[in-house]
Amino acid sequence: MTLTFTAIFLLALFLVTLTVAAYATYGERKVAALLQDRIGPDRAGPFGLLQPLADGVKMIMKEDFVPATANRKLFFLGPAIAMVTALLTGVVIPWGGTLTIGEHTFNLQGTDPEIGILYVFAIVSIGVYGIMLGGWASNNKYALLGAIRAASQMVSYELAMGMSIVALVMLTGTLSLSGIVAFQAENGWGILYQPLGFIIFIVCAFAECNRAPFDMPECETELVGGYHTEFSSMKLGFYLFAEYINMFMSSAVIATLYFGGYHVPGLDGLGLSANAVTLIGLVAMFLKTFFFLFVFMWVRWSTPRFRFDQLMNLGWKRLIPLGVINILITGGVYFALHG
Amino acid sequence: MAESRNTLAPLTSRAKQVSNKRMTLVERLYLPAMIGGMLITIRHFFRVKRPTIKYPEQKRPISAIYRGQHVLKRDEQGRERCTACGLCAVACPAEAITMVAAERKPGEEKLYREEKYAAVYEIDMLRCIYCGDCEEACPKEAIFLTDRIAQALRVRQGRAGGTHGPRQACGREPQADPRCASVQAG
Numbered sequence: 001m002t003l004t005f006t007a008i009f010l011l012a013l014f015l016v017t018l019t020v021a022a023y024a025t026y027g028e029r030k031v032a033a034l035l036q037d038r039i040g041p042d043r044a045g046p047f048g049l050l051q052p053l054a055d056g057v058k059m060i061m062k063e064d065f066v067p068a069t070a071n072r073k074l075f076f077l078g079p080a081i082a083m084v085t086a087l088l089t090g091v092v093i094p095w096g097g098t099l100t101i102g103e104h105t106f107n108l109q110g111t112d113p114e115i116g117i118l119y120v121f122a123i124v125s126i127g128v129y130g131i132m133l134g135g136w137a138s139n140n141k142y143a144l145l146g147a148i149r150a151a152s153q154m155v156s157y158e159l160a161m162g163m164s165i166v167a168l169v170m171l172t173g174t175l176s177l178s179g180i181v182a183f184q185a186e187n188g189w190g191i192l193y194q195p196l197g198f199i200i201f202i203v204c205a206f207a208e209c210n211r212a213p214f215d216m217p218e219c220e221t222e223l224v225g226g227y228h229t230e231f232s233s234m235k236l237g238f239y240l241f242a243e244y245i246n247m248f249m250s251s252a253v254i255a256t257l258y259f260g261g262y263h264v265p266g267l268d269g270l271g272l273s274a275n276a277v278t279l280i281g282l283v284a285m286f287l288k289t290f291f292f293l294f295v296f297m298w299v300r301w302s303t304p305r306f307r308f309d310q311l312m313n314l315g316w317k318r319l320i321p322l323g324v325i326n327i328l329i330t331g332g333v334y335f336a337l338h339g
Numbered sequence: 340m341a342e343s344r345n346t347l348a349p350l351t352s353r354a355k356q357v358s359n360k361r362m363t364l365v366e367r368l369y370l371p372a373m374i375g376g377m378l379i380t381i382r383h384f385f386r387v388k389r390p391t392i393k394y395p396e397q398k399r400p401i402s403a404i405y406r407g408q409h410v411l412k413r414d415e416q417g418r419e420r421c422t423a424c425g426l427c428a429v430a431c432p433a434e435a436i437t438m439v440a441a442e443r444k445p446g447e448e449k450l451y452r453e454e455k456y457a458a459v460y461e462i463d464m465l466r467c468i469y470c471g472d473c474e475e476a477c478p479k480e481a482i483f484l485t486d487r488i489a490q491a492l493r494v495r496q497g498r499a500g501g502t503h504g505p506r507q508a509c510g511r512e513p514q515a516d517p518r519c520a521s522v523q524a525g
Contacts, residue, residue, distance in 0.1 A: 031384075034383070034384045035380040035381070035383055035384050036383065037383050037386060037389055037390065038389065038391060039389055039391045039393075042393075199370070298377055298380065298381065298384075299373075299377065301380060302373070302376045302377045302379070302380040303373055303376060303377075
């Protein structure tokens with residue numbers, strides 16, 4: 001019974017993730033347009049809502065080109081890895097509490113490993129391979145440079161991101177994502193305890209997703225298209241899609257770690273049934289996630305791109321020391337309060 | 340040498356003194372500047388008025404003296420005014436107008452006002468600069484530049500080749516009187 005539910009839940013999660021990613025492309029274009037006093041896509045369907053469909057058809061219909069000098073196997077493997085790893089993160093994120101149907105209780109979470117947060121980090125790190133292999137297999141200088149940038153950027157920022165998480169884990173005393181949410185439900189949201197950690201984390205999340213202002217790997221002005229210069233058709237589509245899925249997952253992780261996940265303050269006092277609380281929590285989780293998705297876009301269309309040396313300086317000379325200081329402060333305050 | 344450069348007067352009134360001073364801590368933090376920028380963009384996000392004109396449905400209001408697609412006009416009785424005198428072609432600075440004159444045959448009096456008319460009247464729409472000199476030159480008040488937007492061309496090269504674009508037969512005003520139409524059909 002639980003297994004069936006998990007299977008259905010994972011399938012639903014898969015579909016929801018793809019839909020959200022598809023509509024994130026639409027959202028991005030719409031948000032960009034609105035921020036720039038334009039209207040944005042409005043031709044395909046009402047308010048242009050069928051635009052992702054039109055884009056998808058366009059992507060699939062295009063010629064699937066493979067350069068003659070490319071490494072064909074890795075060229076195929078690159079986008080596949082990028083897509084698969086992007087989809088894998090959502091499994092451990094607690095999208096909601098527990099649903100009770102009859103005698104059975106179901107978790108609105110694919111699986112709840114003790115080391116949930118480490119799993120997220122591990123999967124995100126494998127995601128670098130998708131970009132790295134794709135860029136290298138293209139046998140193109142621009143693609144290779146983009147891939148190198150992506151790899152160095154992601155490795156650098158993972159350190160600072162890890163530091164900000166260490167402080168949070170010290171506070172909550174658990175690596176499990178549902179445990180972190182439970183802690184926040186009891187003691188208040190993580191942002192209250194870890195404002196500095198949150199800033200470090202969100203900056204690193206932007207860098208990890210290769211999003212502006214850190215979109216070095218696909219920096220059009222310098223690298224044509226970056227790591228996906230040689231990709232076309234649905235292979236390119238997979239890369240672009242993976243980027244949006246990564247954004248969605250990062251937003252979900254930010255909401256989970258610092259904004260209480262599915263927890264809604266003051267909801268327990270209303271005397272609603274447990275299932276209603278869970279469903280409201282699910283909606284709240286998605287709303288929080290969408291908000292951060294919006295922030296991702298908002299930042300992209302407000303700030304210019306960093307230079308690569310500025311990016312490295314920020315990562316190594318600013319964020320990592322800040323992360324260490326944050327750990328020290330957290331430890332000091334914790335020691336002062338709890339002995 | 341350096342002194343003389345310093346004393347030079349600025350060439351324009353818009354010259355600005357630039358400085359390369361060290362940034363303050365707040366400036367170096369970058370976040371305040373970034374949040375400031377984001378506040379500016381979010382104000383635009385909620386702005387209701389947008390300058391976009393959704394073209395096929397909405398059209399930009401055009402000036403009363405707008406010069407668009409050409410048309411050969413008819414007189415009050417539905418007869419074509421053009422007599423193929425060629426003054427428009429002479430006046431045209433872009434040399435875009437060509438025409439073939441023909442003589443009016445008996446029974447065509449309701450179609451053409453005078454004994455001579457333009458059997459072919461073509462304008463090279465890639466050469467035309469919409470100056471309206473043809474309109475000015477015309478002694479018969481036959482050619483006019485309307486407020487219609489000229490159609491986009493689908494081919495670059497006309498049958499003449501070289502620097503000439505495709506010639507487009509100049510639009511002729513439709514006949515208002517149904518009897519005239521029947522005469523033309525017969």
